[in-house]
Every structure is written in structure tokens, then in C-alpha cells.
Amino acid sequence: MTVSDVKQTRTDSIKPKVNWARMEEAEDFAKTVKLFRQGKYDEDSFRRYRLQHGAYGTRMTSDYAMVRIKLPAGEVYPNQLEKISQLSEQFSIGSAHISTRENIQLHWVILEDVSEIFRGLAEVGLTSREACGNSVRNVMCSPLSGVCADEKFDSTPYALATAKFFLRNPIAQSLPRKFKFNFTCCEQHGMVRMVDVGLIPQLRESNGIKQRGFKIFLGGGLGNRSFVGHQLEEFTPEEDLLYTSLAVLRIFDRLGDRKNLARNRMRYLVNDMGWDKFQNLVLKERAIVRATQSVVTSLEIDDSSDIKRPIKITDQSGFSVPDGYARWLKTNTIKQKQSEYHSVFLTLEAGDITATQLVALAEIIREFSSEGKARTGFNQNIAIRYIHNDDLPNLYSKLLQAGLAKSGALTMTAPIGCSGTTSCNLALTNSHRLAKEIQRKFLEMKLDEDVDLQDSSIKISGCPNSCGQHGIATIGFFGGGGRVGKEMYPNYQMSLGGRSDGETMLGVTCTRVPAKRVIPVILKIIELFKQHKKSNDSLKEWIHRVVNEKEDSAIKSVNDIRKILDPLTIPPTKEDDPDFYSDYGTDTSYHTKTGKGECAA
């Protein structure tokens, strides 16, 4: 029997488990925009309303918005990707952007069209509700949850249940500030210490019975000031998950700073109060929540799963593996704990994907993924999971046709760049384009194949607000303006040694690097590493030792690195190098210009 004899049972039938949408919100939004334009709705209330529904303002204009589509746990289905593709062509720029928090964003949308996007999203069960504003933001989950070899159990159902519980819940409609949950699979693959509530699945054995629970971290976060989260207790059993979340939210709601916008994330409350006191308060509050819930409140955990390898009807004779496959396999795929499967990560440029690619991706998921859906990741990327090992070469050739087969997704050559001056009101530099420039250069140099660099990261923010997560990057940058006499140039502050794993720490400030010198500076750091590394050393480990002053080679501190880099960062005169004085993506002279911030990640 050949495969073509078998009746085709593609995974088209796999439909989203949860409908996150409410069609009436689209109508309401359209009405509200009209009232606002007629002056019947004041600027501030409209802004709050708009943000609560997931529409941000856009750089230097009030005519456009950015719509942030929430994907709880990062899950996205083929029909949803097709809809997003269509909406991006109709109402946005023909590309969509995948954020660092598993959202998909449509930029430069005319405010009057936002409700049409809501409508389209509702048709496929998606929402942007509470994707912005002072609410519980998209509940994240590691893209490897369920397939990670190191996880105790799959936390995805818990992430989805948490998202479901808080979405449109009155308790989360006007918090002092935004509030974020990150679930993960293991220490390595998540960001549990850099978020309001971070959760790692744990198992505890008592009386021979295995009990599910979580290690919960509270009060971390990246921002103008970043903090590392604290672990609440040894083990939080699963039945306490919701009570703990509610307790924390209630405390934040009650005590969070509602006046000082710059200091009202929960991490400031934790910091001001001191961890011990905050911890006590949470435990007490949890006891009250547990005792006073009039109805038993619990999360609806749905951990049914439906793994079915799509049956191929294509004729495989004559298929030859395309060039570049080995390199891609090495830098874009991870073996799953289910031994016959791999998870595949797509390399995008700073999270951008075209409408045409979204459609191709939807078809590829149907054709290859045994779970029939995909997941957005933490690094402005997408993972297609449950790809049967035998299907990898074929998948690669399909990705190649769609222009989605670039290598390096899981390496340092896939930098993160926030939206920067491409759309963000607060941006000082074009961090987005810089990330793309670095990627293009490094892939050309084949740096993705260098195992020493693999676990390092480059992350770039266009201003001190850390949407680009520079603080946890091995090499991180945030934008600002530099000045020579009257002339300005785009400049970045560089930090080294940040990380978000079990040894989470914030990067240590090294020096200022002009935008047009960022690439040579990173290359210089790599060169120094290669000169001084020990065998088996990775760049990440070497920098970790340097920033902690534990390195015994000639480079002993960040200061030593700075001294070596100094000559590279001296501004040339404008006559010698006019290009130095303009940012990437424009040829006009650089100047800083910002508008009112709404904190657009």
C-alpha cells in the first residue's frame, strides 16, 4: 500500500478549544470611536477604553492604532493565522508582528477600522481585549510546555485556565497597572523571575502519591527599573494556584501605587514593602481568599490532547533534501520528549511576518503538525511542534518555498528588537531595524553555526523602557541620542551578562555604542571571547564570569572590555561619515522626537 491509498485525514478539523471573543465588543468599539470623534467622550476615558480593548496609540499621530491580538499560552490555529493575514492586508501594513509576549500585533491601523479587526478576530475566536491597559495581560506559557524533556508536567492547561478566569473578570478591569503571568516548562526555557507572577511546574510526593503544583515567583519585571522575582514558598499545590493568583492581585489592587505612573508595577510595591512583609501578606490574603470564596472557585483545567500525525498524500519519490537543511536542523529545531517528534522554530526578522507567509504557515501547520496548531514564543518567533522526525526534510523544503527557512532561530543571530521608531511614541532609536541589520550580517557570517555563541542573546530596546528586554540579554542595548556639538546621532547604552534562567541577573552597564557601531562592537566582543575563552566555554558563560569579576584572563571586568571598545565608539566628523549621523531606515539627520507614552511593547 502506498500512502496515497490511505484516505486523507488532515488536521483541518482541529479547531480552537477556547473562544476568547465577544462580537458585541466590536460594535461597541465602533460606536465609542464615533462618540469620541464627535467630542462626546473625553480624551482620557477614551484612551482607557481603547487600551482595555487592545488598541495602542501610534507614533506621532492620533489617527492610527496598533491592535495587539492576545494569544493565551501562545496557541494559534491555522484558520486564525489566515484571518490575521487577511486583516493585515486589509487594515494594516500587509505584515504582522509577533511580540515578545506571545501576542500578534497589527500596526498602523486607522482608528476607525479597529472595530473591523475586532469583528474579523471574533469570527475565529480571538480577542485583543485586555492586551493593553491596566489589566491582566496575555498569560504566557513556554512554547515548549508539553514537549520539553525537563518539565514535570505540561503547564499549558493551567495557563489557558488562568487566562480564561481573568479575562473580562471585574477584578482585573482597573488595576493600578498592567499585570503579567508567565508559565513555563522548566528553569531553562521560561522567564519566571522577570514577571509579576512566574510559575514553574513541580511535582511533590507524599504518601506515595504524586501531587502537582508550582514554584511561584512574585514581583519581578523589566522596565525603567528592573527587579528579579522572589519565590513565594517551596511548593504551591495546584489547588492553591488560583487562590494565590487572586490573593496577589487583590493585594496589588489595594496597595499598588495608582498615582505615580512610573512606579506602579507590582515590583515597586514588593520592593518598597520588603519581600518578607509582602510574602506574609500574600500568604495571609490567600487564607482569607480560600476561606471567603462563597462559591468554590477553581480553574477549569482541560488537558485533553489530540495528537495525530497528518497523513501525507504526496509522492515522495524523487524528493531530495534541499541545501541548508543540516544548518537549519541544528539551529532551529529541538527534540521533544516524545522521541518521534521535533519542535521547529521559525527565524523571523524582529518578529515580522508577511500576510503571504502567514497563509503559507497555516497550510504548513495543517500538513505537518500532529497537534494541528502553532505557538508563538518568547523571542518574537513561532514554534511548530509535533513534527514527525521523518517529515523534517519535507517541512524544511516547504518553509523554504515560503521564505521561512532562515537558520538561527534558537541562536544569538536572532536578536529581539522592540518596535522603536517604526511605530512607538516613546522611541528614541530604530531598535527594530537594528535587530534586523544584526541578524542579516550575522547570518551572512554564519555565526548561527558557532556553538560557542548559541545560548547567548542580543536584545534591543528603542528607549530605556525595556520592551526589547535588553536587561536580560547577554548583550543588551537601549536607545538614546548622542551628541557632538550641535549634531546628534543615534546611540545605545550597552549592558552585558543579563540572563533570565535559573541564575537570572540583569545586565551590567558597559558603555555607550553609536547605532552604526553596534555591529563592529559585538564582533569585537566575540573576538575577545575567542581569544580568552577556555575550552568548552560559551560566550554567555565567559561574559557571566567577566561581569561577576570571576574571570582570570587578561579581561577581568566590564571595565576592561569597555577600554578595548572605546576606540570603536568615537564619533567621526559629519564630513567624514555623514551616515553615522542618521539612524537605520532613514537618510535624514538624526534627532530625537517622542510623544506621549502608553508603553507599547
Place this chain on the structure above:
Amino acid sequence: MCRLSREKTIKTTTDIDSLRSEIRDKSVRVIDVRREEDYKQNHIPSSVNLPLANLLSDDSPERVQKLFQSLGIDDETPVVVYDDTFGALASRVAWTLEYIGHSDVSLLETTYSKWKSLGLEHETKTPEIQTKTHSLNLNPEILATSDYLEQSKEKPNTLLIDNRERLNYLEQHIPGAVNLPYRTLASSDKILRPKDDMKRLLENRGVTNNAEIITYCGSVGTLSGLAYYALKSVGLPNVKLYVRSFKEWKNLKKPTQKQEDASYWDLSAE
């Protein structure tokens, strides 16, 4: 008043079923505006070929009058136009026919690819055409020129719509224009959205019945031609096509406007 009500009764699209029965009754002239080689491979039965490029090579009224006459069209012939380019090329041809004074012209509601994918009939043979006589009765109220645009600048009730893609619009457009990308006009399987959908979209944008609307696009009035029909499909009475569009506007070195201080192109994955 009479003219207004006449326009309202004009149908902008013809659905598949109606066209098939009109073809059976031989009561329609179908124009295929794809390239000649595509047409020769196969086409909707009884259709005649008028590649858009042929029409554009000289679209003076006298020439197009002759062209349509040679396709067997007189003043009373019902005409349906189709293409394989989401209706944009067909729109440009249909509009031209309207401009020389033909009233009964509409667009096939779908594209030729869709027609074929539905398994509908098609053929390769070219029909015999008898030349007919068509009068020349220009319809200047559906045409906008650059001069007309300049004069309309001050008119409060004129709305200029740019149908190019968002990024092109942001980078450069005619001052005062609003952007309605051509992709917005279609639904998943039809060249135009359902009427109610289109109405709601325009209402959100504040487009009202009493506005004079002028559409334009990048070069020859195709994308904006489709928009012309989209607007007509919801019964808007006063729509004009700036048929020479932005290409001419730029050649004439007329003023343009730009969304400043943002590098939006770098958000594109192209």
C-alpha cells in the same frame, strides 16, 4: 433626481448564476480583460477578449468607442466584465465603458480562477463578433482630473480616497486623502464585500451619502476603479475616478503629504 435614481438601480456586480443564464439566453456580452494568451487557453463561454493593456494604449473616447463597437456592443447591450486580478482590471474597463455613456455594465462577482475552481463551464473557441454602433455620450461626472482635484481642495464635502497599500500611502499621498487599501474592498470569495459589510465600514469612516467621493491609486485607475464600484455598490450617488491617479500627480510635481517621523517601512517583513 432622475439621474440619481437611475444610478441607484444600476447593479455593480453580476452573480455567477445570473451570468450563466444570461449566457445561455445569449442576452449578454461578456468581456474577458486578461492577457490574450490567457484568454486563448480558455475563458467563460461566449466571452470576447479585451486585454487591459490594449485599452490603455489609447483610451481616448473616440478610440474606446470604436473598440467597444468592434466587440459587438451597442448602446443597449448588457455587458459583464471579468478578470483574474480581484476585479481591478475589469473595473477599469467597465468604468471606461460607463464613461463613454454605456449604462448597462457590471462586474462578474468573482474572478476567473474562482469560476474555474467551482468547475463551471469554459471554452477555448473565440466567438464571431458582429461590429455594432455605439453612440458617444460622455459621462464627465464620473471622471476626476488633476485640475478638478485642485479645485475641489477647498470643497468641504469632497472626500479623496487613496486605494493603495498602507505603507505606500503613509510614505506619500495627495494632501487630504484618506486611505482605504484595495484589499479592504473584497471578501474572501467575492471581488466586493457584501453590501452591509461595506456600508458599515464606510459608516465607521464617516462617509456619508451627500459626499462627493474621488478615488485614486498608483498608476492607471485599476485599484481605484474597483473602489469606484465598491462605493457605487452601496448606493453612494456621487463617485468619481481620478483615472490618471498618483502617477500623473507626481509627474505634474503637485504637492504631496507624508506621515513624518516614523520608520514604518522597517516593520514590514517584505
